[in-house]
Amino acid sequence: MQNILVPTDFSKNAFHALNYATELLKNEECNFFLLHVFTEKKGFKNNRTKDNSEKFLTKIEEDSKVRLKRILHKIKKQKDNQKHSYTLISQKNGLIEVINSCIDELSIDLVVMGNKGKKSSIPFFLGSTATKELYAEKKCPVLSIPKNTEFSIPKDIAFVTDFKKTFDAKVINPLLYLAALYGATIQIVHIGNEEPLDKLQQSNLDVLLAHFKTIQHSFKHIPNFISKTKIIQVFLEDSGSDMLAMVNNEHGLLEKMLREPIIEKMVFNIDIPFLVIPENP
DSSP states (O other): OOEEEEEOOSOHHHHHHHHHHHHHTTTSOEEEEEEEEEOOOTTHHHHSOHHHHHHHHHHHHHHHHHHHHHHHHHHHHHOOOTTEEEEEEEEESOHHHHHHHHHHHTTOSEEEEEOOOSTTOOEEOTTOHHHHHHHHHOOSOEEEEOTTOOOOOOOEEEEEEOSOSOOOHHHHHHHHHHHHHHTOEEEEEEESSOSSOOHHHHHHHHHHHHHTTTSOEEEEEEOOOSOHHHHHHHHHHHHOOSEEEEEEOTTSHHHHHHHOHHHHHSOEEOOSOEEEEESOO
């Protein structure tokens, strides 16, 4: 992974995600692109002339660039890593639109984002509009970092799947890359009522195991007896995994989770990074 995009809103949470990413990839040659997306404030267009509007936008952009430079100074002061380079990007538009544009134009390998939570909890809002839009694009792997989570070497990665889709080598590569960084074990977690697996699922499992032949791994089946969101949450609490990973297939497990009514009413409480991999990167 050479090109890493880190969107920021200048919050502590966003800087924490950047800090986590630089620590995770401290031994790798990486280009970090720090992105801030700014927009006009609500009601601005109706209250000001075009000339004043342009001046105001110029001021917002200048302020954005100054604050990005402060972040750059801060991260370099904390981690003076000669293997890492930084590029600052300040741009006006919608957040998801700009992120997608950057992914294409800069050949981004990974997007790293911080999770905002409520109060002192460390939740991940799967039901947020921005999250759904970003995952819907399925352009690039997204690593979501929970607020306040201290960095620890990932020794165990939980990879959750229902084996309904086959696993292309390009799809699974980001997971293999992160596992190989620190020699992590991958726990393959199957959620479903099919046991034993049907022919298609068994074939997909065989393909997955072929990809994992150089990585230490294990397999666990969990019956689908309650909401998938709750099943994963309970598993993570018991397993001691350091990272959660899922492939974002069309009509797949993650999409089903996003449609679960429980998502609109409760948070998915995890305190470990969450890697979401698109099915067609």
